[in-house]
Amino acid sequence: MRHIKDGINRIKEQKEAVLPAGVKFLDEYLGGLYPGEMTVICGDADDGKTALMIRQIHRLAIDEEIPVMIVLNGMSERTFLACMAAFYCSIITNDVHQVYSDNVCKDEVEAYWLMLEKKPVYFVDSKELTAKDLDNFKQFVSDNGIKVLFFEQASMMTITGWKVSRLGYYLKQLAKELQVALVAEYEFWFNDYEQPLSFQQFEADHFSNFADNIIGILDFANHQVFVDEKGNNLRGYVRMKIMKHKGLISSGKENVFYKMRLMCRSRERATFYEVKMADLDGVKNIMDTFDCEVIPTE
Numbered sequence: 001m002r003h004i005k006d007g008i009n010r011i012k013e014q015k016e017a018v019l020p021a022g023v024k025f026l027d028e029y030l031g032g033l034y035p036g037e038m039t040v041i042c043g044d045a046d047d048g049k050t051a052l053m054i055r056q057i058h059r060l061a062i063d064e065e066i067p068v069m070i071v072l073n074g075m076s077e078r079t080f081l082a083c084m085a086a087f088y089c090s091i092i093t094n095d096v097h098q099v100y101s102d103n104v105c106k107d108e109v110e111a112y113w114l115m116l117e118k119k120p121v122y123f124v125d126s127k128e129l130t131a132k133d134l135d136n137f138k139q140f141v142s143d144n145g146i147k148v149l150f151f152e153q154a155s156m157m158t159i160t161g162w163k164v165s166r167l168g169y170y171l172k173q174l175a176k177e178l179q180v181a182l183v184a185e186y187e188f189w190f191n192d193y194e195q196p197l198s199f200q201q202f203e204a205d206h207f208s209n210f211a212d213n214i215i216g217i218l219d220f221a222n223h224q225v226f227v228d229e230k231g232n233n234l235r236g237y238v239r240m241k242i243m244k245h246k247g248l249i250s251s252g253k254e255n256v257f258y259k260m261r262l263m264c265r266s267r268e269r270a271t272f273y274e275v276k277m278a279d280l281d282g283v284k285n286i287m288d289t290f291d292c293e294v295i296p297t298e
Contacts, residue, residue: 019066019147019181022056025255029242030213033148033181037246038172040154040207042186043217048238048262049185050075052217053150054087055262056183057121060148062088067120067146074153077123084116085109092260122146131161141178149175154184154207168207184211214244217262238262 018032021039026032033039033056041049060066072080082096089108091099099109122144129137141149151157151171162170175182186207208214218239241254 020059020064022059023052023240025240026215026242029250029253030245033183034212035147035179035181036176037212038168038175038182038184038210039213039215040184040186040211041215041217042243045187047217048259049187049217050080050083050152051087051262052215052240053152053183053185054084056148057084057150058088061119061121062115065120066148067122067144068148068150069122069124069141069144069146071124071126071129071149071151071157072153073126073151073157077125080123080152085112088112120144120146126151126157126159129159131159134159138174138178141180146180148181148183149178151182151184153187155187168210172210208244211244212246213242216241216243 018034021027021030021032030039041052043049057068057070061068070080075083079096082099085091085099086093086096089099089105089112091102091105091109093099093102099105102109122140124137140146154167154171157167159170171182171184174180184207216239218241237256238259239254239256242250244250245253
């Protein structure tokens with residue numbers, strides 16, 4: 001039994017502990033990242049989900065020196081660190097691993113590594129976690145004063161002992177128990193960007209039910225809406241939309257970003273290795289759409 005005053009005081013304490021979301025647009029509409037809440041970033045592959053997460057990590061851990069932990073599910077630690085370096089050093093490349101061998105930016109990257117070593121950023125691979133290990137994980141988070149948990153590619157995450165269909169529930173409970181802000185990256189959440197969004201369009205994996213906020217990153221490289229008055233396709237622009245905010249479906253809270261403000265990789269020259277000679281009628285469309293090099297397979 002608790003008096004309602006206790007609940008009001010907890011809300012006030014939570015508000016005082018709010019953290020910056022890392023993007024002015026999100027801070028304005030979400031109010032930042034709150035302890036005990038789960039924010040989900042969703043979108044298609046290569047739309048900028050991980051880059052938005054990296055932007056938030058830099059804002060929190062590097063600028064504000066707020067302890068954060070990154071739970072890796074799809075990327076290796078080496079690849080994620082390369083993405084962080086490419087973002088911080090403004091390196092535009094198709095292969096982020098070039099940051100380890102590119103002599104042009106070698107000094108800048110090495111200076112970044114030295115700086116990053118002194119910042120409160122922690123890694124763990126989800127493959128190392130099982131339900132039995134979660135107590136150690138929670139203790140580590142508490143002992144190091146970690147304020148935000150970032151789950152890279154949560155859609156690929158499996159923890160032995162957790163039911164995949166209830167992953168959203170478990171992550172939300174983790175945020176509440178540890179009183180940390182939790183940011184989860186999720187792929188392929190919605191099917192038709194142009195239709196009004198509703199819960200029926202979300203996958204039935206409970207993420208939509210337990211997420212406090214849902215941010216959609218929509219890549220409109222192929223969409224008519226991003227053709228300017230001269231008929232030029234404004235490639236490189238994405239739309240960020242708040243689709244859910246504390247239990248309510250958002251109505252039109254969105255902003256347009258130049259992709260390089262979010263992305264640490266460039267898709268200007270993608271290589272399609274799976275194009276067969278019989279499909280060459282569509283090659284020109286592919287090249288025009290992606291401004292890429294097409295290599296037919298034999």
